[in-house]
Amino acid sequence: MKQVESDQTSGTSSSTGALFDIKQLRSNGTAGVSSGIRGLSRNQGVSMLVILGVLWLVLGLLSPYFFTVDNIMEITLQTAVIAIIAAGETFVILSGGIDLSVGAVFACSAVVGGLVLESTGNLPLALAATVSFGALLGLTSGLLIAKLYVPPFIATLGMMGVARGLALILSSGIPIYGLDEGYKFIGQGKLFDVIPVPTLIVLLVYILGYILANRTRFGRFVYAIGSNSEAARLSGINVTRVTIGVYVMSGFLAGLASIIEAGRLGIVQPAGGNGYELLAIGAVVIGGTSLFGGEGSIIATLIGAIIVTTIRNGLNILGVNAFWQYVVNGTVIITAIAVDQYRRRR
Amino acid sequence: MAKLLTMEGMTKSFFGVKVLKDVDFDLEYGEVHVLLGENGAGKSTLMKILSGAYQTDSGSISLNGDKLNLSSYDPKTAEDHGIVTVYQNFHLIPHLSVAENLAMPIFTRERGLIRWKDVYVHADEVLDKINYEIDPRARVRDLPVSQKQMLEIAIALSKNAQVLIMDEPTAALSRNETEILFQAIADIKARNIGIIYISHKLEEVKQIGDRVTVLRDGTKIATLASKEANLDEIVRLMIGKELSSSQQAREVSFDGDLFRVEGLMSTYLSAPISFAVRKKEILGITGLVGSGKTELARAIFGVDRLSGGSVYLEEHPVHIDSPETAVKLGLGYLPEDRDSDGLCLNLGVKENISMVLLSKLKGLLFSTASEKRTVSRIVQSMDIKAAGLSQQVKYLSGGNKQKVVFGKWLSGGCTLLILDEPTIGIDVGARGEIYSLIREFVAEGEDRAVIFISSDIPEILDVTDRILVMSGGSLVAELDPKGATKQEIMQHSLRGRRAVE
Numbered sequence: 001m002k003q004v005e006s007d008q009t010s011g012t013s014s015s016t017g018a019l020f021d022i023k024q025l026r027s028n029g030t031a032g033v034s035s036g037i038r039g040l041s042r043n044q045g046v047s048m049l050v051i052l053g054v055l056w057l058v059l060g061l062l063s064p065y066f067f068t069v070d071n072i073m074e075i076t077l078q079t080a081v082i083a084i085i086a087a088g089e090t091f092v093i094l095s096g097g098i099d100l101s102v103g104a105v106f107a108c109s110a111v112v113g114g115l116v117l118e119s120t121g122n123l124p125l126a127l128a129a130t131v132s133f134g135a136l137l138g139l140t141s142g143l144l145i146a147k148l149y150v151p152p153f154i155a156t157l158g159m160m161g162v163a164r165g166l167a168l169i170l171s172s173g174i175p176i177y178g179l180d181e182g183y184k185f186i187g188q189g190k191l192f193d194v195i196p197v198p199t200l201i202v203l204l205v206y207i208l209g210y211i212l213a214n215r216t217r218f219g220r221f222v223y224a225i226g227s228n229s230e231a232a233r234l235s236g237i238n239v240t241r242v243t244i245g246v247y248v249m250s251g252f253l254a255g256l257a258s259i260i261e262a263g264r265l266g267i268v269q270p271a272g273g274n275g276y277e278l279l280a281i282g283a284v285v286i287g288g289t290s291l292f293g294g295e296g297s298i299i300a301t302l303i304g305a306i307i308v309t310t311i312r313n314g315l316n317i318l319g320v321n322a323f324w325q326y327v328v329n330g331t332v333i334i335t336a337i338a339v340d341q342y343r344r345r346r
Numbered sequence: 347m348a349k350l351l352t353m354e355g356m357t358k359s360f361f362g363v364k365v366l367k368d369v370d371f372d373l374e375y376g377e378v379h380v381l382l383g384e385n386g387a388g389k390s391t392l393m394k395i396l397s398g399a400y401q402t403d404s405g406s407i408s409l410n411g412d413k414l415n416l417s418s419y420d421p422k423t424a425e426d427h428g429i430v431t432v433y434q435n436f437h438l439i440p441h442l443s444v445a446e447n448l449a450m451p452i453f454t455r456e457r458g459l460i461r462w463k464d465v466y467v468h469a470d471e472v473l474d475k476i477n478y479e480i481d482p483r484a485r486v487r488d489l490p491v492s493q494k495q496m497l498e499i500a501i502a503l504s505k506n507a508q509v510l511i512m513d514e515p516t517a518a519l520s521r522n523e524t525e526i527l528f529q530a531i532a533d534i535k536a537r538n539i540g541i542i543y544i545s546h547k548l549e550e551v552k553q554i555g556d557r558v559t560v561l562r563d564g565t566k567i568a569t570l571a572s573k574e575a576n577l578d579e580i581v582r583l584m585i586g587k588e589l590s591s592s593q594q595a596r597e598v599s600f601d602g603d604l605f606r607v608e609g610l611m612s613t614y615l616s617a618p619i620s621f622a623v624r625k626k627e628i629l630g631i632t633g634l635v636g637s638g639k640t641e642l643a644r645a646i647f648g649v650d651r652l653s654g655g656s657v658y659l660e661e662h663p664v665h666i667d668s669p670e671t672a673v674k675l676g677l678g679y680l681p682e683d684r685d686s687d688g689l690c691l692n693l694g695v696k697e698n699i700s701m702v703l704l705s706k707l708k709g710l711l712f713s714t715a716s717e718k719r720t721v722s723r724i725v726q727s728m729d730i731k732a733a734g735l736s737q738q739v740k741y742l743s744g745g746n747k748q749k750v751v752f753g754k755w756l757s758g759g760c761t762l763l764i765l766d767e768p769t770i771g772i773d774v775g776a777r778g779e780i781y782s783l784i785r786e787f788v789a790e791g792e793d794r795a796v797i798f799i800s801s802d803i804p805e806i807l808d809v810t811d812r813i814l815v816m817s818g819g820s821l822v823a824e825l826d827p828k829g830a831t832k833q834e835i836m837q838h839s840l841r842g843r844r845a846v847e
Contacts, residue, residue, distance in 0.1 A: 218710060221705070224693065228689065231688055231690050234679055234681060234688070235705055236674065236702055237701070238705075294690060
């Protein structure tokens with residue numbers, strides 16, 4: 001027990017900037033007594049919210065536009081898309097894998113849904129086609145990983161190319177216009193004229209995600225496999241099935257997110273979702289989920305997604321060249337992981 | 347004339363435990379000195395001191411009569427002095443050629459482009475040191491084991507060896523290959539090089555040894571001339587005074603087989619294996635390291651694929667093709683390496699213990715409240731010391747970790763537990779608790795049994811109702827612990843190999 005206490009107190013000292021503190025407080029919260037399976041610990045949650053508050057304050061001071069209703073709505077909607085993709089990515093990363101294909105799967109399933117709508121005019125069918133196709137692509141990655149033992153990094157990198165190519169081939173590279181009003185309601189509508197529909201969907205996804213992670217056998221097995229897949233297998237867990245399930249879910253959620261974006265923009269872009277994998281993985285790692293699997297929290301990913309989106313939005317309204325956003329996103333992910341690694345080694 | 351090597355008063359403690367106590371050892375020029383002892387007797391510690399991997403706590407080492415400076419003694423200086431260990435293929439890079447492997451020192455020393463002519467000249471020089479043909483252009487992974495071994499010896503000799511340390515060099519060799527190795531050893535002796543030869547094969551003491559030293563519990567027991575040594579005498583020296591069996595009479599009647607395997611075969615077993623475990627029985631399986639005990643356990647549990655044989659549970663034929671099936675049938679497996687195969691180290695005590703329970707349930711949701719109740723009950727009854735049910739298991743002591751693995755199977759309600767070295771790395775007190783848990787487990791149900799795998803013979807004698815001895819991948823003996831002695835088991839383990847060859 002002494003060991004635990006010392007572990008908890010170690011690592012509170014160094015601070016190299018706001019983001020880093022988050023990681024440290026977060027890990028102090030979970031390293032010891034809590035196994036990190038439940039929601040996020042109090043320290044972790046508070047510190048992430050503090051970061052978010054500071055971020056908002058700074059951006060509010062730098063730009064009078066930041067706190068306008070329009071911009072806050074913009075952040076909310078952008079967050080929705082990333083948060084939903086990141087929810088699936090969280091489970092993948094908790095299981096010890098990674099899904100690099102979410103951005104391309106996002107685009108490809110949107111195109112398939114858009115084409116179904118174009119040819120049938122049937123909205124429910126189009127929506128079902130979108131999420132099913134996303135799930136199908138996820139299933140393919142999952143089979144490659146769990147049955148053929150292709151490393152997740154490679155399987156989903158390949159899937160990224162395949163899905164992006166399919167999106168461009170199926171649509172001939174041309175955006176699909178004239179989406180149904182129903183699409184627009186999902187992307188832009190408000191329930192009782194107050195709550196944006198995308199936000200409702202996010203809440204639903206995260207409530208279900210929380211239950212899945214903490215109250216279901218599947219969720220528990222994801223943690224177990226991510227922590228030690230051999231021990232999980234020897235305990236009678238069907239590692240193959242759970243692994244496949246995780247990638248199916250990630251594909252499904254990428255498809256779901258693409259419906260919101262299509263509704264928001266009013267078109268389906270075959271080149272859409274570019275770089276979303278970076279944002280989604282960024283949201284997960286900023287939320288403190290370990291890239292080695294087995295440790296992390298789904299709720300923290302939601303806050304991570306808000307942080308990622310805020311940074312992106314802030315760069316936009318400050319007039320920073322859009323190309324720099326990739327640089328910033330990449331840097332944020334690398335920094336978060338480098339700090340985490342540094343802390344583990346000490 | 348001074349001796350080639352003299353080690354005096356070698357002592358080594360780890361964390362306050364003395365693993366080597368004032369051991370003297372010497373080596374003549376051109377001598378093969380065999381080092382014998384059970385696992386943990388101190389052989390490898392002594393050799394690691396000699397090769398510079400460990401520093402001795404006291405004593406002195408002299409080479410050619412000159413005292414070595416032990417304060418700055420490390421693997422590099424040991425090799426500079428010509429004290430070289432022959433590795434068991436650990437050193438070779440399989441997909442490179444023999445010549446490329448031999449040229450590694452050149453590659454690391456010299457910058458710029460590789461001069462291939464030099465590489466092959468160097469290879470020929472090294473291979474000339476052994477009287478044995480190896481094609482320098484052959485890829486190492488294509489070589490038979492014996493040739494790899496020869497290659498290792500050639501590499502060792504190329505380092506201007508005066509003292510060669512060989513650790514179980516014949517473990518993986520066939521009879522013919524062993525003959526070739528012994529010829530090579532004879533050649534090396536003729537060049538006045540001394541060889542320290544560690545082996546479990548007693549007959550080799552007679553075949554190639556000049557002298558033999560026996561270690562036990564970190565102490566040197568005796569050094570004998572090989573010609574005068576008697577093998578039974580050596581076994582007695584290795585295991586110490588005859589322990590009378592301390593088995594507490596367990597008055598149990600075993601009615602019927604719980605589990606039976608017939609003609610079980612897998613890639614890792616050398617012969618088909620048949621045995622049965624009776625209800626309420628603790629069946630012991632013992633043997634030396636590499637005898638196939640773990641492989642048998644893994645084959646039964648569906649971890650490694652079976653290539654033949656049939657398995658019966660309560661007289662019903664069952665087909666176990668994966669651990670998942672095994673668990674569903676009520677089997678449990680406590681792996682030898684609990685950290686890497688038995689536990690999810692960064693998950694909590696609760697998550698680890700409930701794992702088997704959950705894997706047996708159906709449906710998506712489960713009751714976290716009843717999970718908590720079950721786990722609390724197990725933690726309490728097993729007296730697992732943790733800061734809480736959510737404490738990550740990586741912070742627990744070895745004994746408590748093992749209890750968590752045990753608890754995982756108890757919570758899952760399994761009937762046949764396969765325990766692979768359940769007390770390895772666990773202190774004496776916790777061992778006792780593990781033994782009681784095993785006894786309680788079989789006592790608490792009618793249809794329960796335990797397969798207890800261990801290379802610790804006293805514990806096998808103490809805990810089990812019946813003992814199977816494995817050697818070289820097959821079953822070689824069945825014994826009753828009440829009458830059996832440690833010496834008898836040791837002889838079966840050691841001699842079985844010879845029988846297999």
